[in-house]
Amino acid sequence: MAGKSGARLGARMLCLGAVMLCIVQVASAALPNCSYPAVYAFGDSLTDTGNSIAAFPEKFANAELDPNGILFPTHAADRYTDGKLLVDFLAFGLRRRPIYPVLRGTAGDFTFGTNFAAYGAPARTVKVWYKDDAFSVPFSLDVQQQWYERYKIRLWFYESPVYNPAGRLVQSLPKLATVNESMFLVWSGYQDYFFSLYDKKLTVSQTRKIVPEVVDAIETLIEQLLTPVYYTPPGFPTFLMPTATEILVVNLPPLGCIPAMLTLYGGPKAKYNSHGCLSELNKITSAHNKLLGERVIALRAKYPKAKIYYGDAHGVYTDILKDTKKYNVTEPLSACCGVGGSYNFNTGVTCGHAGLVDGKFVNLTMSLPATPCANPSGHLSWDGIHTSNTFNKAAVTDFLLGKHITPAGGLGCSPDFFFWNSST
Structure with a gap:
């Protein structure tokens, strides 16, 4: 009996030791904090935080008017x-x-990075541009890349003891x-497709044919971010500028599920999928x-x-459509800030504007804290064109937790969700 009791005790101690070993192993395998010196972003209105309104304040005036934000x-x-x-999250x-x-x-704090994205900016190079074109600017990805290269040069000047002795010129900037x-975040291409269709400049079949051009432009930007650039400061030897080493390339949400597209291209002759999208x-x-994903795989091989x-x-968008209750989404195909029709969108009066719809005056410039719809968090689209806070939060949450992102495991670090629902 004593021998059996000793054996049992030994077995228990062995099991306990194994458990403790597992606990130690789990602790030692804890992910490091997701912490980067800065974030840099490239893209269009899904990412811009003010570049286009700075360049064309009248054209994009409603970006800084209620009910946005x-x-x-x-x-x-x-x-x-x-x-x-998405870039904020x-x-x-x-x-x-x-x-x-x-x-x-004015009042810019660039300590934690810089945003080069611009409303109305296509991925493809803008060759001809007309100021009066709605929603468009000449700040395509190639221009944004030029801004970025010039930005690095300015970082060098601010750090130079010759051109900025004793650090007299003070700026809130990260170190070069x-x-x-x-x-680095690259989320581009939406402008190329959406507004070609919205403005009826291209048919659906014609829009599909520009896919290689759009993806080529995105790939070109990524390669430029990864390729070392030589710089020769006045009176100094030539040196290699630092390059990007971590880039998050984001693909596009389904165009056929966007309220504006559903309004413009829907109807009895249109074909819909099981989620009600075109x-x-x-x-x-x-x-x-598909093509963007293939190019990313090729770039990983080229830049190991x-x-x-x-x-x-x-x-992420499709997951939400499949299980709206899980995400507390009540109006997946309807705009929050909009008016009329099956999708709460009307091209005559869009979010941030006022006017007549079917003979009735509509005001979509309401003052805060009034809300443009009963439950803003229940929508995937804010204004029928742009993604909502709800979608942006869901997407980045997944990316940071290793879901809907490749390689497997994503960034491989522990994110900070403290400010997820903050208003400041």
Whole structure:
């Protein structure tokens, strides 16, 4: 009996030891904090925090008018959404603050990075541009890349003891050397497709044919971010500028599920999928996302030292459509800030404007804290064109937790969700 009791005790101690060993192993395998010196962003109105309104204040005046920003920062802040953009959630999750647009003339804090994205900016190079074109600007990805290169040169000048002796010129800027430790976001292509269709400049079939051009432009930007650039400061030897080493490339949400597209292209002859989205328009984003994903894989092979992540925004959007209750989404295909029709969208009076719809005066410029719809958090689209705070939060939450992102495991670090629902 004593021998059996001793054996049992030994077995229990062995099991306890194994459990303790597992606990120690789990503790030692804890992920490090997601923390980057800065965040840099490129893209269009899904990412811009004020570049286009800085360049064309009259054209984009409603970006800083109510009801934009009802959730964050509780007043309009140059963002076309009700709260945080995807880039805002990304910055918060990486233990940074929201980043300012590079063209910001006053009160800009660039300590934690810079935003080069611009409303109306296509991925493809703008060759001909007319000032009166709605929703468009000449700040395509190639221009944004030029801003970025010039930005690095200015970092060098501010750090130079010759051109800035004793640091007399004070700016809130990250160090040039931290560029290759920072996170870069590239989310582009939406402008190329959406507004070609919205303005009826291209047919659906014609829009599908520009997919290779759009993806080529995005790939070109990524390669430029990864390629070292030589710089020769006046009176100094030539040196290599730091390059990006971690880039998050995000694909596009399904075009056929956007309220404006459903309003313009829906009808009895249109084909819909099981979620009520337009099948033909979804083929455009599916083709884009497939080709973009293939290019990202090729770039990983070409630049093995870099970390190139592929964020599947389309997958997040589809997940929500499949299980709206899980995400507390009540109006997945309807705009929050809009008016009329099955999708609460009308091209005559869009969010931030007032006018007549069917002979009745409609005001979509309401003052805060009034809300443009009963439950803003229940919508995936804010204004029928741009993604809502709800979608942006869901997408970045997934990316940071390793879901809908490749390589498997995503960033491989522990994010910070403290500011997820903050209004400041």
